[in-house]
Amino acid sequence: DDYPGGHSFTKLDEKSLHSFLRRYPRGKLWTFDQDGCISSSEDDVLKPLQRTNTRMQSKRKRARIDAEALILLKHFPGVRQILFVPLWDSSRSRWLSANFTWSTEPTRILTKQSELLFLTAFGNSVMAECSRLDTETADQKKGDFIGSISHELRSPLHGILASAEF
DSSP: OSSSSBBOOOOOHHHHHHHHHHTTTTEEEEEEEEOOOBBGGGGSSSOOOGGGOOHHHHHHHEEEEEEEHHHHHHHHHTTTTEEEEEEEETTEEEEEEEEEEEEOOOOOOOOOOIIIHHHHHHHHHHHHHHHHHHHHHHHHHOOOOOHHHHHHHHHHHHHHHHHOOO
């Protein structure tokens, strides 16, 4: 749907979505400044064991981060924060979908400690309910199948038993 004003949000292509699902299976929060550049976050701070990275690896990582930022800004113009939360379907052992929550407010309103955790828990609840509904539907189909088979087999069995008595 069109966003009020000059902004319009476009659908993310499947290849990009798969890339985000593969890279961020636990979710991710991006924060952009007014120029569209990614603001520094606690994720980008190098841990002591990661300081042994070569310059080439650092350049590739920076290029990947910049490419992700371009993709996000293309699909969510005017965004200041984007929260990505994937939905895992445990019954099929695959990703089902993903949730993008965004804000165009200049102040930081989305945080990892509250919104990311809340949306992850909410997504798990949604997936548990979907799994319960799938199980309920499968049980109903199984009951219908057994009911129709028993009815279909009952008439021939009565005929066989009747002819055996003759």
